[in-house]
Structure formats: structure tokens, C-alpha cells
Amino acid sequence: MARTRRTETGELTEAEAIRRAQQGDAEAFEFLYRQHSRRVYALCLRMVGRTAEAEDLAQEAFLQLFRKIGTFRGESAFSTWLHRLTVNVVLMKLRKKTVSETSLEEQTEPDEETGGPRKDFGAPDNLLIGSVDRINLQRAVEQLPPGYRAVFELHDIQGYEHNEIAGIMGCSIGNSKSQLHKARTRLRELLHEFARARARDVRQAAKAETAGEDG
């Protein structure tokens, strides 16, 4: 078997690297790793938020990939296969963390008057525009259930198309769209809740200040 001497991009095709990796060639493995490690690591980091965990997950994703590389026949793109494995590894991890899959009602602050869930997010004078920034959106994303979070991350943050996500997640395009919409509406609820909490804090602070002045 010819050895893979050079690993710089452009000097070896991915198909050739896969073929050599299937025969155990170390440099072919390294080539494949270098080609995809940034994106895999970025995905893990964005999904779990902690560097040490992201490193472990990226390593695990590649390890699983390389263990199975002998079975790769090229029916799907190598990158799709890798990203599917990565998403699965991350989702397994997130699910183990027992992320609470609370219902929409539980996520929603009760209406002060009716006691039921407040659902008037769409009031024209209560739009998110102007009240959402990167920080509170990130905070809300971290509270999404893992499946929603993965689709939102892939589509709205990393820019994957629904057909790519379907390949990665092993679902239909329709399912990808549905999951994305649910993720966005859940985020909307969370962001409105944050905004209400902020408003409540301001009110309470004002009350406390007034009480202090009266006393």
C-alpha cells in the first residue's frame, strides 16, 4: 500500500484519504481529521457551551467515525455522515444531562389575572424587536430541548439547509422544518418570558425605591 506522505489540503483527495484510512493509514486519518475538525469542534462547542466538554465530544465523534470507516461506502457525503455522528454524540450527551422537557405551559409564566398560561406574546405592542440581543438569545437557546436546539443550531446559526439537516439528523425535510419552527416558537416564548422578568424586576425596584422614600 502506498503511504500517504502529504496531508496538506489539495494534495490528497478526500476519497483517496478515506480509502487509505480504511486500510489503517495514520496520515489519512489525520488528513480527514484536519479537513473536518474545525466544523465538528465548532458544532460541539456551540451545542454544549463548554470547551472541555466540546473537546471530549469532538474526539468521541471522530473516534466513532474512524471505528466505522471500514463500512463507509460513499452512499452519502462523508461530511454528512460525520456531522450526523457528531449530532448524535452531542444529543446523547445533552439527553443524559436530563434536560427537562417541560411543556409550553410550564415554560410560560402564569397570567396574573387568569392564573393560566399567558399566551398573548403576539400583542402588537409586545414585539421582540429591540429587546433581543445575542446574550439573551444564547441564554434561551441553552434552555431548548436537545432536538430543537440541534436543528436551530444547524439551520439558523450555522446556515445548513433543511435537506442537509435531514441527512445529518436522519429525518425528513418536513420534520426538519417542523422541528425548526417549534424551536423558534419555544425561543419566542422564552424571550418574552425574559422580557417580562426584566420588566417585573424594574417594577419591583421602583416599588422598593418608593417604599424607601415613604418610610
Next chain:
Amino acid sequence: MQCNEFEAVLEQTSGQPLSAEAAAHSAQCANCRALAADIETITRVARELAEPLEEAPARIWVQLRAQLEAEGIIRNPAPEKDSSLQPQGRLGSVFAWMRRPALVATYAAIMVLAAVLAWKRIDTPAPPEVPTAATYGLDRLETQAVSDLDSASPEVNTALRKDLDVVNKFIAECEKAVREEPQNEDARQYLYGAYQQKAELLAVAMDHTRTGE
């Protein structure tokens, strides 16, 4: 069009212009209009969350390669004139040399150092100062090991230097992380692990060069 139908359209079109029917509904329904506007806001801010892809830390590949070799997934072909490059062990092909019989005093000293570092990884609370490779005398040992490498075959020399380069990059990253966060216990554990790996690698190198293989 009803509100639930509008939402279904929103779900399917995902950021594309609304159909005339959906746009007409949106024009008269404040709730649906707000829903569409909020989703647009969320997707716009989400794009700001995308950051340039940073390089994956070097230690991922170091550890991954070690694992692949340990499992026999990496099976480098043996060069014709050097059967010592058979696959096994950690830290690259040089690990195969661990099976060589001669254990010189330096090798033993380095292994003691490796054991001390391993012990520090497990038991020692984070000291306030930031350790460096020089703290453990690794720099001096590396200089000696590298100069000895000239007597090794070109294949062995290349393989070892490559592995040393990988480990040194790993150590540089770990040292940087510890300098930035001196109280971060995880970072210190990584650093001690990196020093341990280097100590083992140098031991392997010295073993090999002194046995003349």
C-alpha cells in the same frame, strides 16, 4: 386563511416571502403578524451568533490518535528497513519501541518523573504558580533526546520529531490555558497529562537511541 394555517405556511416557507394569501392574513391578524416579526427577529439575531470557526485544540488529535492506535485502527505499514514502526501503543509509531529491553538510568529517571506527574494529576490541589516544562526538567531532557536522535534512522527520526512536535503544541496550549485561568483545575489536569505524555515519549526516544535500533 386561519391562524393555524398561517403558522403552517410560516413553518414550511421558513424565511421566504409569504404567499399572497398568507400576507393578506398577516395584514389583518395582529397576532400572526407579531409571530412572523418575532421569528424574523430571532433568525436575524441567530445569524450574529455564528462565529468564525476556531481551530480545534491540538490535544483532541493527540488523544484521538493515541486511542486509534491503542485500538489497532491505525495500522501504519512497516517501512521495509525498520520493522520497529509496527502499529501499537500511544503517541505515535514510536510507542512500539517501548518493547525494547534496555532501560538506562535516564529512562528510569524520566519514568519516575512521569509517575510523579501522573500522581500530581490525581492528587495535588492546584498550586498558585503556573508550572512549565522547565519546572520538571523536560526541556533539558528534550534537548538531550533530540541530539541523540541524529544516530537514529531517518524514518525513526522523522516519526519521533513529529510526535514531539504534536506533544509540544499540546503543552503550549495547556500552558496558555493555565496562565489564563490559573485556578482552573481542569486546565491543570490537562497540563500535567501533557507533561506526562512528553516524559513518556522522551523515555521511549532515549530507550530507542541508546539501544541503537
